[in-house]
Amino acid sequence: MKKNLLTIVALTSFAGSVMAQLPVSTTPQNKSAVLEEFTGIYCGYCPDGHQIANTIKNSNPTKVVLINIHAGGYANVAVGEPDLKTTEGTAINSMTGMNITGYPAGDISRVVVASAAQQTAAPYGMAQGRNKWTTSVNSILTQTSYCNVALQGTVDVNTRVLTVVAQVYYTANSPVSTNSLTIFLLEDKVIGPQHNYGTPYYNAANYNADGSYNHNHVLRKGLTPTYGITIPVTTMGTTFTTTATYTIPATYGAAGKTNPCLLGNLELAAFVTETDRPTITGANGPVMLSGFANALDIATTNMACDPFVCSGSNFASSFKFTNMGSTPVTSAVFSYSMNGTATGTINWSGNVNSMTSSQTVTVPLINFTALPSNTITVDVVSVNGSNDQNAVNNLGSKTTILTTAIANSINMQMDFTQDQYGSEDSWVVYNEVSNAIISQDGPFTDLAASGTLLHTKTFTIGANTCYKLVVSDAYGDGVNSGYGVGGYSLKSGGSPIITSNGQYGTGETKLYKSSASVGIGAVTAGNINAVNIYPNPTAGTTNLSVDLRQNESVSVSVLNAIGQEVYTLKSANYNAGVNTISFNTENWAAGVYFVNVATANGSVKQKLTVNK
Structure with missing residues (x-):
């Protein structure tokens, strides 16, 4: 495993020296507010918190710093989902005096405001409910700061080594003996699921066409210790400069729950605290990219299709691409083929900046004769009207195999066992070619407590026909996640042909075929x-x-x-x-x-x- 290197070098200088020419302002200013938002993928009200925080930021774009910390029970994810937790975020979530009582929560510059605190009795706490954030931020913005902070970073796209320079300038003496500077690395547009209790959805604009969610301002790594490094001199006219280097990994998250880190979506945040609280002021800083080998270079990624095929009719697939070049991609042409046979081209237009990823690109539906193993392939034809300068990463492919689930009887039976929350669950069987509904059941009635209830439904099918079973869970935790051990079994003539232990998240799609002469x-x-x-x-x-x-x-x-x-x-x-x-x-x-x-x-x- 490649070791991530993190080093810190600190310098102290005074106004008038060469380091004072860095972007930190020497003019007295009011405080900037730092909103540390505690969130999680399984928190259904958190998208509302995201939207409130973004509204606050948009009203004060240079004076509000947003840091989204995925922590607590709602941030625990299943295998295959992106783990966005960090050791730094977990520590801040449970730091003494935070006193979180529910999610989403947020602290505003780590200040305790009794009338806004989630914990409604002394000693209260720094954590506030989302309905209090706007008022608390506005209050911070009216207060005078005794220091200013600024920072910027540069990352080499080949080595992924990030170098950050941050500065703090004191426009007045600090009233306390210890000030600390904390630097965090953040990432925007981290793709993943997000539960949502809103009707209509909270923050609906953050959802992509495929139902995934853009997680923004995600805390990825502390470039200083969690509660910062000590600023040695905090008197008026002093400039403190620190440099941090860090090798950014290609992915973050625990094993089985990793998620990619795209260099073009990174940003920095830095803030000054009196020891670890309160926060005096903060700032965001850009991460600039360097070391590109090519101007026009896109890589095909995230090829997706159903793992099984039956009829070969209306076969759906998709992909994304990453801009690996120094020039924004505004148009591209792709070719696609099935089992080596050229099928068509896709003309794409939009805007994808360097080292960021496109939205999902949908391949037109394909009709083909299904083989035991089938491969869909996508290739890059051109980028911005010119040849791609690096053909090595142009090809993307995905294999789908012929379904082995065979129904030998026209008599079908679905045994579906719900958990406590049956209102979240449903299933439908379609004719795969015509998409006609053959049978369906659910949603069901919730149980009074954790437990299960079996629902059995019978139906008939035709011979030599492909069918599609779609099972759905509106909450996204299947029917076997701690509220009863549910699952399902689809039977043909009494024999199971498709079974599930109920741990299918938001749902799953399964294909099966009836034999030429069903019993x-x-x-x-x-x-x-x-x-x-x-x-x-x-x-x-x-x-x-x-x-x-x-x-x-x-x-x-x-x-x-x-x-x-x-x-x-x-x-x-x-x-x-x-x-x-x-x-x-x-x-x-x-x-x-x-x-x-x-x-x-x-x-x-x-x-x-x-x-x-």
Whole structure:
């Protein structure tokens, strides 16, 4: 693993020296407000907090610093989701005197305002609810600051080494013995999910077309210790300068929960505190990019499509691209192919700055003959009307395989087990080609407490047809996340063909296909739920699926068209549920046979066709 290097070098100078020429102002100013916003992907009210904070920032663009800290229980994410927590953010979230009682929360320059605090009794706390932020920020902005702060950074796009220079200038003496300077690295447009309780959605403009959310001002790394470095001299006329270097990793987050870091979306924040509180003033600073090898260079990324294919009709796929060149990308042409056959081109237009990513680009629907393994490929044809100067990263591809889920009976049954929050859950089966709804169920009724409830629904399908099962959870935590162990099983003729443990987040899509000649399951008044024969027709080994309501003694006999018995299974004991009995028809003559499954409480007769 490549080690991230973090070093700090500090210099002290006085007004009039060469370091005073850096961008820090020497003119007395009012304070800038620093809003540390505590948030999380699973916090449904947090998008409202994001919107309130952005409104405050937009009203005071140079005087408000926003730092979004993902911390607390709502920031704990599942595997496959972006982990945006940091050690620094976790520490600040639980620092003495913060006293967070709910999310979203925010402190305004780490000041305790009793009338605005989330904790409504002494000793109150720095954390405030989102409805208090605007008033508290406006109050800070009217106060005189005894220092100013400014900073900027440069990152080499090849080595990803960031160098930051920050300055603090004292327009008056600090009234306390210890001042600290904290520098944070932030990132905008970090893509991920975001729960939302708003109707309509809070901060809807931050959602992308694919339903993902742009997380902004995300705290990525402290470039100083969490509560800063000590400023050695804090008297009027003093300029303090510090330099930090840091190698930015390609991704952040815990294993299985990583998310990419795009250099073009980075920004800096710095603020001065009296030890660790209150915050006196702060500033944002830019991260400038250097070291580009090419002006026009885009990399195809994030190829996406369903992992399985069935009919090959209306096949959907998409991709993104990253601008690796020094020039903004305003137009591009892409070609796409399926299984090596050129299919079409895509003309894209927009604006993607250096070292940032595009929105999702949708590939037109493709119709093709599905193979056991199929590959969709996208290639770059041109960038801004010219050739891409680096062809190495132009190609993107994704493989999808033919579904192995086969329904051998027209009789289908969906056993769906909800958790406590059934109102979030639903499922639909579509004809994959026509998109016609075949069957559906849900949302369901919530339970009074944590637990489960089974919902069973039956329906029928046609032969040699592709179907699509779409299962959805409105909250995004499936039906097995601590409120009951739910899940589902889709059965054909009593045999499961698709199952889930319920841990599917916002939902999942599964494909299956009915066989060319599906068996006909039958139900009797006895203890036999269903009988299914597959494959049917057959030329060799045939499977007999018998679904029993309870433990039962079962016998099987097979007669040909003139009533002669060609196969017999004497009575044997079988357990409740689906039991499979296999027999070989290789030596049987071609023709129609009748399979009789009998118990003491009823029997089922099925037709079997043998081909040669």
